[in-house]
Amino acid sequence: MFNKLQALGRSGILAIERLGRGHIFFWQLLKALPTVIVRFPLLIQQLFAVGVLSFLIIFVSGLFVGMVLGLQGYNTLVDFGAEESLGVMVALSLVRELGPVVTALLFAGRAGSALTAEIGLMKATEQLSGMEMMAVDPIKRIVAPRFWAGVISMPLLAAIFSAIGVVGGYLVGVGLLGIDGGAFWSQMQPRVDLSEDILNGVIKSVVFGVVVTWIAVYEGYDATPTSEGVSRATTRTVVHSALAVLGLDFILTALMFGE
Amino acid sequence: MPLVEIRGLTFCRGNRTIFDGIDLDIPQGKVTAIMGPSGTGKTTLLRLIGGQLRPQEGTIHVDGQNVSTLSRGDLYQLRKRMGMLFQSGALLTDMSVYDNVAFPLREHTELSASMIRHLVLMKLESVGLRGARQLMPSELSGGMARRVALARAITLDPMMIMYDEPFTGQDPISMGVIVSLIRKLNDAMGLSSIVVSHDVAEAASIADLIYVISNGKVVESGSPEQLKCSESPWVQQFMKGEPDGPVPFHFAAKDYVDDLLGDVSDV
Amino acid sequence: MQARTVEILVGLFIAAGMVALFFLSMQVSSLNKFSADEGYTVKAYFDNVGGLKARSPVSVSGVHVGRVESISYDMENYEALVTLLIDNEYKTFPVDTSASIFTSGLLGEQYVSLEPGGSDDFLQEGDEIRLAQSAVIMEQVIGQFLFNKAAE
Numbered sequence: 064m065f066n067k068l069q070a071l072g073r074s075g076i077l078a079i080e081r082l083g084r085g086h087i088f089f090w091q092l093l094k095a096l097p098t099v100i101v102r103f104p105l106l107i108q109q110l111f112a113v114g115v116l117s118f119l120i121i122f123v124s125g126l127f128v129g130m131v132l133g134l135q136g137y138n139t140l141v142d143f144g145a146e147e148s149l150g151v152m153v154a155l156s157l158v159r160e161l162g163p164v165v166t167a168l169l170f171a172g173r174a175g176s177a178l179t180a181e182i183g184l185m186k187a188t189e190q191l192s193g194m195e196m197m198a199v200d201p202i203k204r205i206v207a208p209r210f211w212a213g214v215i216s217m218p219l220l221a222a223i224f225s226a227i228g229v230v231g232g233y234l235v236g237v238g239l240l241g242i243d244g245g246a247f248w249s250q251m252q253p254r255v256d257l258s259e260d261i262l263n264g265v266i267k268s269v270v271f272g273v274v275v276t277w278i279a280v281y282e283g284y285d286a287t288p289t290s291e292g293v294s295r296a297t298t299r300t301v302v303h304s305a306l307a308v309l310g311l312d313f314i315l316t317a318l319m320f321g322e
Numbered sequence: 323m324p325l326v327e328i329r330g331l332t333f334c335r336g337n338r339t340i341f342d343g344i345d346l347d348i349p350q351g352k353v354t355a356i357m358g359p360s361g362t363g364k365t366t367l368l369r370l371i372g373g374q375l376r377p378q379e380g381t382i383h384v385d386g387q388n389v390s391t392l393s394r395g396d397l398y399q400l401r402k403r404m405g406m407l408f409q410s411g412a413l414l415t416d417m418s419v420y421d422n423v424a425f426p427l428r429e430h431t432e433l434s435a436s437m438i439r440h441l442v443l444m445k446l447e448s449v450g451l452r453g454a455r456q457l458m459p460s461e462l463s464g465g466m467a468r469r470v471a472l473a474r475a476i477t478l479d480p481m482m483i484m485y486d487e488p489f490t491g492q493d494p495i496s497m498g499v500i501v502s503l504i505r506k507l508n509d510a511m512g513l514s515s516i517v518v519s520h521d522v523a524e525a526a527s528i529a530d531l532i533y534v535i536s537n538g539k540v541v542e543s544g545s546p547e548q549l550k551c552s553e554s555p556w557v558q559q560f561m562k563g564e565p566d567g568p569v570p571f572h573f574a575a576k577d578y579v580d581d582l583l584g585d586v587s588d589v
Numbered sequence: 590m591q592a593r594t595v596e597i598l599v600g601l602f603i604a605a606g607m608v609a610l611f612f613l614s615m616q617v618s619s620l621n622k623f624s625a626d627e628g629y630t631v632k633a634y635f636d637n638v639g640g641l642k643a644r645s646p647v648s649v650s651g652v653h654v655g656r657v658e659s660i661s662y663d664m665e666n667y668e669a670l671v672t673l674l675i676d677n678e679y680k681t682f683p684v685d686t687s688a689s690i691f692t693s694g695l696l697g698e699q700y701v702s703l704e705p706g707g708s709d710d711f712l713q714e715g716d717e718i719r720l721a722q723s724a725v726i727m728e729q730v731i732g733q734f735l736f737n738k739a740a741e
Binding site for chain 3: 104107108110111114115118158216218219220222223225226227229248252253256257261265
């Protein structure tokens with residue numbers, strides 16, 4: 064019995080320790096921004112790995128989500144005779160919520176896990192250690208460019224998701240279901256506010272970008288340097304990112320859209 | 323003045339004491355071998371010298387500077403003058419051999435591309451791999467990877483190189499290559515080399531000074547000839563590689579006959 | 590992959606993101622209409638603005654001609670002050686135009702409806718609309734109805 068309590072206490076202390084290390088790590092990543100800007104080619108390389116290679120999945124998912132919103136939204140609104148409001152519904156759902164959140168979840172799965180695996184593997188094969196012994200700070204050289212690439216990519220990807228989603232909704236609503244095209248846009252435009260809806264959505268995606276990328280690079284950097292350790296770290300990245308994104312989404316939504 | 327001076331070094335990891343107040347002197351310009359059974363923390367010693375780990379007690383002076391009290395910036399400056407060869411080579415896997423060797427130059431100097439090219443080719447030539455410069459690390463054999471790592475370690479013309487188990491797992495030819503490279507580079511570039519190994523024959527063939535470490539203490543030190551005539555039976559067993567002696571063959575167990583005649587359930 | 594190809598693709602990616610943001614701002618939201626330098630403001634005082642909010646629409650005959658810029662309370666004449674931003678395209682509202690707060694459709698969003706008067710002078714920047722009809726408050730209507738019923 065006491066052994067179990069002791070084990071619980073120990074894992075609790077270890078968890079807090081990890082959290083503390085994670086925050087110190089975060090601070091180091093922030094401090095590394097000037098270096099990353101100076102070593103611009105590194106950032107470009109990582110923007111490619113993290114952003115460009117995520118483009119396809121975000122684009123396709125956004126399109127399908129938008130189309131489904133169009134279908135489901137129409138089915139519900141037509142009962143109230145309000146099917147002309149489909150544009151509003153699709154746009155607000157995407158810009159406020161689905162764009163930032165779904166993009167963040169997909170990003171965590173695709174780019175986040177890849178970052179964790181890459182950094183974890185570099186740790187396991189002693190490349191990070193070797194770099195340290197060559198007097199090159201691995202945090203500045205390897206981790207920070209990847210972190211900042213994620214932070215920059217996320218809002219762009221979320222915007223692409225929302226934009227292509229609206230187009231998907233238009234294709235289904237106007238093209239397939241026969242809603243008036245003009246009504247689709249004209250109902251939407253007064254109701255979607257630049258600062259309240261779009262800007263808040265962008266802020267959400269920036270916050271998610273910071274959190275998801277931070278979790279991904281930290282799990283990799285902190286992974287146990289064995290193949291099992293790296294695999295566990297990759298799983299943790301996806302799980303913790305998902306929980307963090309959904310939890311933060313609730314908090315941010317309450318702050319931004321609550322009364 | 324020894325290049326590396328270690329006094330009263332104590333280092334623990336968890337409950338295990340790895341080093342218990344040891345003293346070591348690494349002389350300049352010579353090849354020093356540090357030997358001992360597996361798991362005595364020989365690699366840990368290299369990390370302590372390089373400042374990646376901090377000792378609980380004691381001091382490590384490298385070229386007169388106390389490593390554990392250095393600021394981050396000073397430590398990095400010191401590390402530029404130390405080269406380290408990891409057991410696996412630790413090459414950066416997403417870069418070619420050329421880029422790996424050029425890495426320290428590109429990170430730490432502002433040299434032009436043509437100057438870098440000259441230096442990289444010269445370093446690769448000294449390890450005999452100039453023709454392999456476009457290969458990727460995944461295309462190299464273990465021995466070749468280590469040679470590339472060695473070329474990378476000498477790029478900034480360091481004052482010392484630390485070798486972590488350089489002979490492990492090598493075929494006889496690449497073994498011979500590494501052995502002769504360590505000695506030749508040491509003499510040609512005026513380096514000081516620290517070789518950590520449990521490969522007695524190879525290490526003894528090139529070392530000027532040997533330290534034998536076991537259970538966190540220096541058991542014996544001296545030139546290879548001195549150690550071969552050592553009075554300690556343990557050192558004799560180690561140097562000759564005998565399977566049984568002060569370090570027993572059998573793990574502690576009950577009497578053999580009793581065990582065989584014991585109950586089936588007594589596994 | 591060549592460094593140049595990488596750079597081009599990254600550039601395209603960032604451009605795509607910018608285009609998406611631009612699309613969202615222009616086509617999806619109301620950025621392209623009624624920014625502050627494209628309209629002129631007029632005031633109106635109401636007893637009760639009901640559920641009217643900033644950025645609520647302003648329409649004439651059902652056509653969207655502007656939006657509510659701000660709503661505040663005037664402590665001097667104890668009435669709500671609503672500032673309307675009207676698009677420069679519609680410069681010829683007579684000074685005796687009236688403003689009413691109506692509710693639109695099922696979803697109940699409130700808007701300001703303008704009814705042009707007959708005067709030859711037109712509303713300029715900063716003018717006040719004199720005739721203002723407040724929003725219909727449900728509680729008052731019900732109270733009125735019950736009162737009438739009781740009187741019978």
